[in-house]
Amino acid sequence: MDILKAMKVLIEKYLKYLEIEKNASEHTIIAYNNDLLSFYNHLCENQSDSELPPELESISRLDIRLWLADLSDKDMAKSTISRKVAALRSFFKYCFKRGYIYKNPAHLLVVPKKQKTLPKTATAEDLERMLDNVSTDSVSGIQERTILELFYSTGMRLSELAGLNTADIDLKQSQVKVTGKGNKQRIIPLGEKSKDILRKHLNGREKLFGSKTGPDARKALFLAAHGQRLYQRAIQRIVEKHLKQASEVTQKSPHVLRHSFATHMLDNGADIRIIKEFLGHANLAATQVYTHTSVERLKNVYEQAHPRSKL
Known part of the structure; x- marks a missing residue:
């Protein structure tokens, strides 16, 4: 199974884990699914079939940083990028703990600081x-x-x-x-x-x-x-x-x-x-x-x- 097919399968397993074991809300599951598919699609766009490595282990921190740079170039809000980083960190932590990968490329990945905005209130x-x-x-x-x-x-x-x-x-x-x-x-x-x-x-x-x-x-x-x-x-x-x-x-x-x-x-x-x-x-x-x-x-x-x- 190539890297992308393997990742797609693991994303589905991870979302089931969030739903059943972590009791995550429907909103969280939808958001994390979109975030992980965004990274998955980024890998698809930047690797031809002939270049696909045979193992999920081949995903590196550089792959993640290139994806984040791409999001930043699209002027995506820092709060949105922070959530996507959190989703990816959680996903790779799950894969590492379950033994699907032997090194975690998202370990110690820094989450961009969110823009501080005060809550809107009415009098x-x-x-x-x-x-x-x-x-x-x-x-x-x-x-x-x-x-x-x-x-x-x-x-x-x-x-x-x-x-x-x-x-x-x-x-x-x-x-x-x-x-x-x-x-x-x-x-x-x-x-x-x-x-x-x-x-x-x-x-x-x-x-x-x-x-x-x-x-x-x-x-x-x-x-x-x-x-x-x-x-x-x-x-x-x-x-x-x-x-x-x-x-x-x-x-x-x-x-x-x-x-x-x-x-x-x-x-x-x-x-x-x-x-x-x-x-x-x-x-x-x-x-x-x-x-x-x-x-x-x-x-x-x-x-x-x-x-x-x-x-």
């Missing part, structure tokens, strides 16, 4: 106005208000909200069970406003059942027009529509509500370690970006309010 006043402006005169209106309330009140991810079932909501205990990355579950408290709109939604939810309401949809917390589970793109459109009406924040997505949740909690004195648990971050470093957002906000307030802030 608390904008989000209060957004929530107050959602009409709750219809079942679908109540559902949209519930979606927005949960995003801002809990800080959960888009995939986590889309995957919610009615059984995950416990109004008596004032909490929601969320299934995050790697199928890890966590409990997030619910505030009174969240509980109030959730009650209304649960009471009228069955009116959203339709021709496509199957076993999965009957469990789902949120439903689409024909009664199937509400898919992520539809949720994104709901958030975008209401954020446009209430805020001038440049990015209008569910992640803005997640970022706003964390930043507003931090601004009001919450411990960053507690915010980490709310967000479902694996390590504190991922959460610390919100401290930078709060510092920037303090600087802006200082520059606007203090008489000695400007020349």
